[in-house]
Amino acid sequence: xxxxxxxxxxxxxxxxxxxxxxxxxxxxxxxxxxxxxxxxxxxxxxxxxxxxxxxxxxxxxxxxxxxxxxxxxxxxxxxxxxxxxxxxxxxxxxxxxxxxxxxxxxxxxxxxxxxxxxxxxxxxxxxxxxxxxxxxxxxxxxxxxxxxxxxxxxxxxxxxxxxxxxxxxxxxxxxxxxxxxxxxxxxxxxxxxxxxxxxxxxxxxxxxxxxxxxxxxxxxxxxxxxxxxxxxxxxxxxxxxxxxxxxxxxxxxxxxxxxxxxxxxxxxxxxxxxxxxxxxxxxxxxxxxxxxxxxxxxxxxxxxxxxxxxxxxxxxxxxxxxxxxxxxxxxxxxxxxxxxxxxxxxxxxxxxxxxxxxxxx
Amino acid sequence: xxxxxxxxxxxxxxxxxxxxxxxxxxxxxxxxxxxxxxxxxxxxxxxxxxxxxxxxxxxxxxxxxxxxxxxxxxxxxxxxxxxxxxxxxxxxxxxxxxxxxxxxxxxxxxxxxxxxxxxxxxxxxxxxxxxxxxxxxxxxxxxxxxxxxxxxxxxxxxxxxxxxxxxxxxxxxxxxxxxxxxxxxxxxxxxxxxxxxxxxxxxxxxxxxxxxxxxxxxxxxxxxxxxxxxxxxxxxxxxxxxxxxxxxxxxxxxxxxxxxxxxxxxx
Numbered sequence: 001x002x003x004x005x006x007x008x009x010x011x012x013x014x015x016x017x018x019x020x021x022x023x024x025x026x027x028x029x030x031x032x033x034x035x036x037x038x039x040x041x042x043x044x045x046x047x048x049x050x051x052x053x054x055x056x057x058x059x060x061x062x063x064x065x066x067x068x069x070x071x072x073x074x075x076x077x078x079x080x081x082x083x084x085x086x087x088x089x090x091x092x093x094x095x096x097x098x099x100x101x102x103x104x105x106x107x108x109x110x111x112x113x114x115x116x117x118x119x120x121x122x123x124x125x126x127x128x129x130x131x132x133x134x135x136x137x138x139x140x141x142x143x144x145x146x147x148x149x150x151x152x153x154x155x156x157x158x159x160x161x162x163x164x165x166x167x168x169x170x171x172x173x174x175x176x177x178x179x180x181x182x183x184x185x186x187x188x189x190x191x192x193x194x195x196x197x198x199x200x201x202x203x204x205x206x207x208x209x210x211x212x213x214x215x216x217x218x219x220x221x222x223x224x225x226x227x228x229x230x231x232x233x234x235x236x237x238x239x240x241x242x243x244x245x246x247x248x249x250x251x252x253x254x255x256x257x258x259x260x261x262x263x264x265x266x267x268x269x270x271x272x273x274x275x276x277x278x279x280x281x282x283x284x285x286x287x288x289x290x291x292x293x294x295x296x297x298x299x300x301x302x303x304x305x306x307x308x309x310x311x312x313x314x315x316x317x318x319x320x321x322x323x324x325x326x327x328x329x330x331x332x333x334x335x336x337x338x339x340x341x342x343x344x345x346x347x348x349x350x351x352x353x354x355x356x357x358x359x360x361x
Numbered sequence: 362x363x364x365x366x367x368x369x370x371x372x373x374x375x376x377x378x379x380x381x382x383x384x385x386x387x388x389x390x391x392x393x394x395x396x397x398x399x400x401x402x403x404x405x406x407x408x409x410x411x412x413x414x415x416x417x418x419x420x421x422x423x424x425x426x427x428x429x430x431x432x433x434x435x436x437x438x439x440x441x442x443x444x445x446x447x448x449x450x451x452x453x454x455x456x457x458x459x460x461x462x463x464x465x466x467x468x469x470x471x472x473x474x475x476x477x478x479x480x481x482x483x484x485x486x487x488x489x490x491x492x493x494x495x496x497x498x499x500x501x502x503x504x505x506x507x508x509x510x511x512x513x514x515x516x517x518x519x520x521x522x523x524x525x526x527x528x529x530x531x532x533x534x535x536x537x538x539x540x541x542x543x544x545x546x547x548x549x550x551x552x553x554x555x556x557x558x559x560x561x562x563x564x565x566x567x568x569x570x571x572x573x574x575x576x577x578x579x580x581x582x583x584x585x586x587x588x589x590x591x592x593x594x595x596x597x598x599x600x601x602x603x604x605x606x607x608x609x610x611x612x613x614x615x616x617x618x619x620x621x622x623x624x625x626x627x628x
Contacts, residue, residue, distance in 0.1 A: 024375065024403040048404030068500045068521060147555055148575060151617040155577045160616035162577045197520070198558045205559075205618045247403045254497060256452060256471050257376065257402075257433075268375060268403075 008308065012347070015292045015306050016354035022271035024247065025049035028260035029285065031225040031278040033319035034329060036344030037233040040275065043352050048247040050269065051234060052260040054283035055227035056243055058193030060255040062220050063231075063241055065192075065200045072207055074187055074217035076103065076325045081110040083217075084117040085183040087153075087176070089203065090146050091126045092191035093221050098130065100189075103325070105135045114215070115184025122176050125149050140176055142169045147199045153177060154206050186210055191221040222324040225281040226313075229322030229329060264288030277344050279315035279335070294344050311341040363417040365395075368426040369448070373412055375403045376451065379425075380434035382409070384442030384461070387420040402433075425450075430470055436463045439480060452489070455482045456496045458506070468512065472496060477506045484508075490515035509601060560615045560622040566592075566605065567626045574624075578614035583628050586611075 019025055027040045030053045044051045053059065065071070079086065086104055094100055105119060113119075121128075121137040125146040131137040140149060144166075152169075155162045156177035164170045180186050188203050195203075203218065210216035222228045234242045240253040256262070263269035264286050272289045276282055277296040285293065290304045296312035313319035316338040323330040342350075367382065377400045381387075387395060396410030409415065417424075421442040425435060433451035436444045439458035446454075449467035456475040463482045471489035474482050476496035488510050493503040494517055502521040556571040557578060566589070585607050593605040609625035 023405045064495075068495060147558065151558065151575055151577045151615065154617035155615075155620075158616065158620070160577070160620050161579045161613075162616050163579060164576050197517070198555075202559050202617050245402070247401075 008342070011306055011308050012350055012354060015308070016351050016358065018271055018290060018292060018306065019043075019047055019273070019351065020355050020358055022047065022049070024263075024269050025271040025273060026258075026260050026263050026269040026289075027051045027273045027275070029054050029225075029275045029283055030227075030230045030242070031276050031281050031283055032230070032344045033226065033278070033313035033321055034229055034233050035320065036275060036277065036313065036348070037226075037230040038237065039345040039348035039352075040273070041234060041237045043273075043348050045238070045246045045251075046352055046355065048245075049273075050245045050247075050258045050260075050263065051242055052258060053223070053225065053227045053230050053242045054260075055193065055223035055225050056255075056259065058191065059223045059227050059231055059241070060243065061197055061200065062192035064255070065197055065204070069201065069204055071204055071220075072211070072217045073327075074219055075327045076219070079104055079187050079189075079217075079219060080106060082113050083119075083185045083187040084113060084115055085120050085122065085179055085186040087122045087124055087180070087186065087188045088126060089124045089150060089188060089190040090194045092194035093189050094123075094126060094130065096191055096221055096224065097324075101131055101135060101137075104189075105132065107132070107134050113184070117182065117184060120179060122179065124153060124176070138172070138176065140169070140172045142166060144169065146195060149173075150195070150199050150202050153180075154202050154209075157181065157206055158209055180206075180210060180216075181213075183210075183214060183216075185215045185217075187217050187219055189219045189221070193221075193223075222322060225278055225283060226321050228324075229320070232322065232329065261286050273348075275344055277310045277312055278319075278321075279312045294347055296341075308347055309341060310347055311338055311343050313344070316341060317343055362419040364422040364424045364445075365418060365420050366416040366424045366426060367409070367413040368416070369413055369428050369432070371412075372429060373407070373431050375401060375405065375407065376431045376433050377407070377412060378402050378434055379432055380437040382423065382425075383436060383439050383444070384421045384423065385440050387423070390420070430468070433470070436461070436482075439463065450484075453496065454484075455480070457499070458482075471515070474503055474506070474508045475499070476501060477503045477508070479506045481507045482509070483511075485511045487512035488514050488518075491517045491520055493518060494520035507599065509599075557615055557622065557624050559618050560624075561619040562621045564622065565624045566609070567624065568603070570626050571624075574612065575615065575617075577616040578612035578624055579616060581611040581613055583608060583610045586625065589625070589627075 025047050027044050121135050123139040128137045128139040152173050156173045207216045231241050238251045240251050243255050243258040244251050244253045245258050269289055272291040274285045274291050275294045282297050293307045294310045301307045311317050314332040315335050317334050319332050320329055321332050381398050398409045401407030423444045425446045428448040430449050430451050434453045435450045436455045437453055439461040441461045443462045446465040450465050450469040452470040452472055454469040454473040455463050458480045459478045460480045465484045468486040469484050469488045473488045473492045475494050476499040492514055495502050557565050589605045589607050608628040612624040
């Protein structure tokens with residue numbers, strides 16, 4: 001606190017005081033479990049604040065596209081067992097999960113698959129350097145940008161006319177499109193944080209074109225830092241996704257207006273609660289307002305920061321998290337339980353109690 | 362009767378939601394009632410009377426004076442009447458409007474004319490990203506009406522737009538537009554990367570060659586288009602003077618999707 005160590009009770013009192021006086025607090029980061037997210041939502045509602053997640057940019061894009069046109073998502077298990085062609089778009093999916101190919105292409109054969117094609121991986125805009133030996137993989141990579149490669153594949157898939165001087169790239173694109181046309185079940189994997197909405201719409205157009213004659217689906221990579229879990233928690237709590245404000249009579253969602261970075265840069269938010277307490281994930285804290293930092297990682301405190309060391313979800317305590325292989329929420333056991341540090345949920349609940357006591361006094 | 366004038370007193374400490382200040386909702390209200398309308402967006406209560414000096418009476422003719430980029434939702438869901446903004450406008454200017462007129466002397470923020478269905482908006486300077494795009498909670502972009510932008514536009518101009526002409530006089534951002542099913546033409550001077558990405562139908566008319574043309578737009582050569590002359594005349598009738606001529610290089614696309622659209626680059 002103000003760069004000096006203080007007792008937990010004193011830090012909580014100061015945090016309650018700061019938040020009770022704040023005109024428009026924002027709860028950002030939200031790298032926490034479902035319990036921590038629920039406590040943050042409850043406190044944001046009490047204070048008329050905003051909730052946002054560090055990985056909101058990709059989450060908002062994916063949900064916007066899904067709302068606008070719908071989509072046909074497939075689960076990890078279904079792809080692993082039934083897809084014969086998997087197209088990984090861009091570098092981000094493999095950077096986010098280096099074991100992704102091994103998870104989707106297990107060495108042992110799985111359940112019976114439709115069709116008799118050999119399984120094939122197509123890497124669009126990525127190299128195949130780290131692909132396991134048992135996987136038949138083709139890389140379609142060139143100097144062309146990812147939006148251009150997606151557009152070219154989509155045009156070739158529809159057998160439409162397009163002008164491309166690079167004959168080697170054209171041959172690869174045409175071969176990938178031919179493979180997709182004869183697939184029994186093709187799946188496109190992408191990270192919504194890497195590609196923009198028009199590109200996602202073009203991927204969905206490819207799926208719509210393929211499903212006229214065969215089966216096709218998408219796998220949108222889950223947001224890091226339990227982003228999907230926090231988003232689901234927000235949706236079942238208040239009916240709206242993250243980037244929602246509780247300042248008015250009813251909660252209001254706005255992906256542009258309630259972006260943590262924007263709120264802090266424009267000085268519209270006057271207090272920040274930054275939560276960074278999830279095993280294996282961390283996010284850089286934005287600057288711009290007095291901050292209450294709930295962190296499980298070593299953090300540098302600015303002059304007016306209140307830093308509270310908390311337990312790391314899934315490392316120091318059991319945690320309910322969004323698990324991509326299940327496409328749902330599951331419990332993750334703690335590696336080694338540490339009951340010496342409070343959880344995010346416990347800290348936020350205590351701050352809420354202190355605010356209630358102040359208001360009652 | 363004199364116009365109903367809202368003159369901003371000071372730079373607001375929070376974003377203002379000005380969607381209640383439209384003719385249909387203000388008609389018949391006394392000045393005291395208008396001044397009591399809540400326009401705040403934080404837990405700090407803020408009314409019209411706190412933020413604006415209110416003058417005049419005619420609720421069909423509203424003037425905002427001295428507004429800035431924090432004044433959001435001006436003319437949102439407008440269904441008739443006129444709004445004149447002497448200053449800048451914030452996000453969602455004229456979003457979902459059905460009829461009426463809005464004029465802005467300065468710039469407008471993101472989502473201007475989003476999911477607009479009818480009416481007319483003129484913005485003298487720049488607009489932010491996703492102008493004429495998809496309003497919050499909607500699935501489609503601009504469906505009708507007429508928008509003129511005197512300056513630059515941000516990214517994703519006309520995203521998922523279906524209908525309605527739009528004139529723009531300067532530069533556009535990256536992934537410039539993705540009309541879903543528009544049937545009208547629009548004229549623009551230049552564009553950022555990937556103009557027309559995902560264009561299904563409709564015509565994009567460029568006065569200068571866009572920065573990067575996608576390979577999925579097929580070059581059909583230079584042709585004569587009589588409708589350019591008709592469009593030029595129609596734009597002149599709307600007080601927009603752009604010389605289009607009748608010759609243009611035609612590129613069909615986007616072949617990545619339906620491919621029934623075109624990009625015309627004036628010759």
